[in-house]
Structure formats: structure tokens, C-alpha cells
Amino acid sequence: MWLWFSKLGSPKWFYELSGRWLPWLIAAMTIFITVGVIWGLLYLPPDYQQGYTSRILIVHVAVAGTSLAFFPLMAVAGVITMVWRMKLADMVAKMAAPIGAWFSFLTLATGSIWGSISWGTWWEWTDARLVTMLFQLFLLLGVISLRSALEDQDKAAKACALLSIVGLINVVVIKYSVEWWNVLHQVASPVSLSADSPNGPQFWIAIAIMIVAMYLFLSVSLILATRNEILQRERRSQWVQDLVRQS
Amino acid sequence: MLEAIQFSSFSEFIHMGGYGFKIWSVYGLFAIFIAANLLLPMRKRKQILREQKRRLTINDEISRNI
Numbered sequence: 001m002w003l004w005f006s007k008l009g010s011p012k013w014f015y016e017l018s019g020r021w022l023p024w025l026i027a028a029m030t031i032f033i034t035v036g037v038i039w040g041l042l043y044l045p046p047d048y049q050q051g052y053t054s055r056i057l058i059v060h061v062a063v064a065g066t067s068l069a070f071f072p073l074m075a076v077a078g079v080i081t082m083v084w085r086m087k088l089a090d091m092v093a094k095m096a097a098p099i100g101a102w103f104s105f106l107t108l109a110t111g112s113i114w115g116s117i118s119w120g121t122w123w124e125w126t127d128a129r130l131v132t133m134l135f136q137l138f139l140l141l142g143v144i145s146l147r148s149a150l151e152d153q154d155k156a157a158k159a160c161a162l163l164s165i166v167g168l169i170n171v172v173v174i175k176y177s178v179e180w181w182n183v184l185h186q187v188a189s190p191v192s193l194s195a196d197s198p199n200g201p202q203f204w205i206a207i208a209i210m211i212v213a214m215y216l217f218l219s220v221s222l223i224l225a226t227r228n229e230i231l232q233r234e235r236r237s238q239w240v241q242d243l244v245r246q247s
Numbered sequence: 248m249l250e251a252i253q254f255s256s257f258s259e260f261i262h263m264g265g266y267g268f269k270i271w272s273v274y275g276l277f278a279i280f281i282a283a284n285l286l287l288p289m290r291k292r293k294q295i296l297r298e299q300k301r302r303l304t305i306n307d308e309i310s311r312n313i
Contacts, residue, residue: 052263224288
């Protein structure tokens with residue numbers, strides 16, 4: 001276990017392993033995104049209440065759900081960095097923040113467009129779900145600017161780990177906001193694959209495909225970014241120099 | 248497969264029950280989001296490799312001339 005742990009923490013080991021995994025991950029991601037988008041745009045029947053706007057929801061729900069994974073990931077990576085001094089965990093935490101900001105932004109943008117049709121408003125300050133999601137975006141932008149402002153990498157890692165704990169608490173609030181407060185944003189509909197479910201099995205299958213697609217996309221983009229960070233931080237090590245010479 | 252398609256004409260597909268512009272905007276943003284997070288790190292990787300290669304070649308030459 002410990003040997004495996006220290007091996008996993010080695011940037012070189014991660015770089016080589018991820019290099020072998022990447023083609024497969026990219027292939028799976030491409031298939032899931034293509035199938036999800038084609039299904040959503042061509043085959044998804046108009047919803048019994050929302051008509052064609054349910055097409056916005058399959059993107060929104062998948063992106064929003066995946067955006068909640070970032071702070072738990074960064075908090076765990078932060079703790080690993082603090083406790084075991086694992087460099088790789090800090091690199092992952094650093095590179096996850098901008099991708100998480102993209103996810104949060106797209107969640108807000110697609111939700112806003114959907115709201116403009118279904119609620120008749122683009123934004124509602126009194127809605128806890130909307131405001132906490134905006135707070136997540138600001139927290140992530142905060143983490144990014146902290147990283148670039150603090151020269152000392154140890155200090156930056158510590159400050160970002162702390163912010164990630166705040167973000168982690170916020171994720172729980174985002175998740176339950178629709179149940180704790182009476183807000184505009186609806187609670188999650190019951191998932192049902194039976195033919196007579198209100199939203200229809202087609203809708204849930206489309207969402208499931210898109211969620212898998214978004215987790216694959218999260219993995220691919222995070223691995224690509226982390227490999228870049230490894231090349232930069234480990235540039236003095238022999239294996240990176242050999243790799244650069246061969247490129 | 249083909250009969251399951253929800254549109255009978257191309258203009259109906261673009262129109263999407265009157266919400267065409269908003270629905271297509273969502274998918275457009277989605278495409279930008281996917282492309283940016285894949286292409287930017289790939290371009291960055293090329294930059295990093297080029298930059299480090301240049302630095303290594305300069306270092307090699309300096310050490311050869313000493």
C-alpha cells in the first residue's frame with residue numbers, strides 16, 4: 001500500500017501511466033460526447049411540459065453535477081499535499097481550479113438561458129442554488145489568483161487547501177439548497193427509466209450519457225493540464241530533459 | 248434509426264419549437280468549453296517542449312565551449 005502510494009506520488013510514474021491511458025480516455029470521451037449530443041439534438045423527444053428546452057437541461061444538469069466534483073477533489077488533494085507532502089497532489093489541485101471555473105461558468109450560463117425560457121428571468125438573487133453556484137465560481141477564481149499571487153509554492157498550496165475546505169462546505173450547501181430553502185430552482189426530478197415516467201426514459205438516458213461524458217472530459221482535460229505542470233516543475237530532472245531532447 | 252429523429256425538415260431542426268437561438272447557444276457554448284479545455288493544454292504542451300528544448304540546446308553548447 002505504502003509503496004503504491006509513494007509510486008503514485010511520483011510525477012514520473014504518473015506521467016508515464018497517464019500517457020498510456022490518454023488515448024483510451026480520449027476515445028471513450030469522444031464516443032460519449034458524440035452520442036450524447038446527437039441523442040440530445042436529434043432523438044430526444046420534446047418534454048411533456050418543457051418541449052424542446054429539455055435539450056438545454058441535459059447539458060446543464062451534466063455540467064452542473066460534474067462541477068460539484070472539483071472542490072471535493074481539490075480538498076482531498078490539499079490534505080494529501082499537507083500530510084504526505086505529495087507534489088503530484090498539489091499539481092492536480094492547482095490545475096483543477098481553472099477547469100472547475102469553466103464548469104461553473106457553463107453551469108451558470110446554460111442555467112441562465114434555461115431560466116430565461118422557463119422562469120422568465122435570467123437571474124434571481126434570492127435563489128440559494130444560483131447564488132451558491134456563483135459563489136463556487138468566485139471561490140475557484142480566488143484559488144486561481146492566490147496561486148499566481150503567492151510566490152512561495154508551499155504557502156500557496158496551504159492557502160488553496162484552506163479555500164478548498166470552504167468550497168467543500170459550499171458544495172454541500174449547493175447540493176441541498178433546493179431542499180433547505182424554498183427557491184425558484186426546482187428539486188431534482190425522480191430518476192425513472194419506465195416508459196410512463198413524466199420526463200420519459202429517453203431524457204434520463206441522455207442525461208446519464210452526458211454525465212459519463214463530462215466525467216471523462218474532466219479526467220482528460222485534468223490529465224493534459226497536469227502533464228504540462230509536471231514538465232514545467234520537473235524540468236531539471238533527467239527524465240524530463242531526455243523527453244524534451246527526444247521531442 | 249432514421250424514423251426516431253424528432254424533426255421532419257431541416258428548418259424545423261434549426262427552429263426547435265421557437266427556442267432555436269437559445270438552444271443552439273447552449274450547444275455552441277458547450278462546444279467552446281470542450282474545445283478550449285482540450286486545445287489550450289495541447290498548445291501549451293508544444294510551447295513548453297519547444298521552450299525547454301531551446302534552453303537545453305543553449306546549455307549544451309555553453310558546456311561544450313567551456
